[in-house]
Amino acid sequence: MEQITFDQINILGNIVEENALYRHFHYPEMLVRYDSNFIEFKTIPSLTEFKEIENYLRDFHVKRGQKHVKFSFPANIKPTEELSAYLADRGYETGFLELYTIQPKDFPSITNNPDIDIQAVTDRTLNIYLDLQYKHDLEIGNEFAEQKADLIKRQFTDHDILQVLAFYKGSPAGYVDVIVSNETAEIDNLTVDESFQKKGIGSRLQKFVMDSFPEKVVILVADGEDTPREMYKKQNYLYQGFKYESYKVYED
The missing domain is CATH 3.40.630.30 (Gcn5-related N-acetyltransferase (GNAT))
Structure with a gap:
């Protein structure tokens, strides 16, 4: 492409x-x-x-x-x-x-950790997904958190958006949204709860995306002054530009 x-x-x-x-x-x-x-x-x-x-x-x-x-x-x-x-x-x-991109086949292999469970959000887990994001969004403000919850509900019915939830030993620990187009799968809103960080959950969420969309180019946008961008480079993402x-x- x-x-x-x-x-x-x-x-x-x-x-x-x-x-x-x-x-x-x-x-x-x-x-x-x-x-x-x-x-x-x-x-x-x-x-x-x-x-x-x-x-x-x-x-x-x-x-x-x-x-x-x-x-x-x-x-x-x-x-x-x-x-x-x-x-x-x-x-x-x-x-x-x-801006970073990666071919799913180039994402590093990950050792399976049975404590981590990655799932697409369903009717059964939507409220768990909502509660975890609401907790994080409150740091921005009540109005933002309330409007974000309504947005999540709208996106749940959007066939071009996949919402993904991570559990660690059964507790909700992180999430990511995937915006799907004909040629790309965009990683958005990748978040790991502070109490569950440094356990490999972020990598497992990304691996779930790679496995779900092996024929697409996976893309993401990172804050140019944030540390996660260094992780993306180590994971074989390719730098495509700045804005x-x-x-x-x-x-x-």
């Missing part, structure tokens, strides 16, 4: 405005999810263009009770020094994402 790019990454949101410079994504079902409510630039804007679009997005969000603005910049291009200085001066948090993002949360 062709080179995998950030264009293959699923974005949960609707395009409500698009022109030569940007796409505006909006997801009214979950207004507090930054990754679903943002502007994606197609080219690096000038500072004048950015300020104009910043005002547009801020006004759009204020009318809907949203307290953030977020901007995503074109892949493999850093914002200009002038723009970066403006973002820093205005109190934006700026970071970058990294800068900036966001700001307003107090009122």
Whole structure:
């Protein structure tokens, strides 16, 4: 298949405005999810263009009770020094994402641990899956956790999304979502509960994905400043590029 790019990454949101410079994504079902409510630039804007679009997005969000603005910049291009200085001066948090891919056959073999059980979520285990994610999502806030629970229920009925749950000695310990397309399987929301980390659960969740979709290219996006990206490299994932993002949360 062709080179995998950030264009293959699923974005949960609707395009409500698009022109030569940007796409505006909006997801009214979950207004507090930054990754679903943002502007994606197609080219690096000038500072004048950015300020104009910043005002547009801020006004759009204020009318809907949203307290953030977020901007995503074109892949493999850093914002200009002038723009970066403006973002820093205005109190934006700026970071970058990294895109990785792997052929399932290249994922390292894993010694079976009978204490770990990986299952696709079913009607019987959906509430367990919901409870574990709700516990983690509360760290972001009650509103986010409530809206995320509704999202999980909607995605449970989506045939293009596989929800996976990990148990350790019978206790729910982690999860991952897999977004399936014709050619790719995207690993999303890979999480291991803090009390069960360093037991190989994250690797077993990934291996379940590899075994479930052996003919697809498995893709994932990692925080460019987070430690899991080093694990992905050791697991034979291939680096495909980077992408800068900036966001700001307003107090009122």
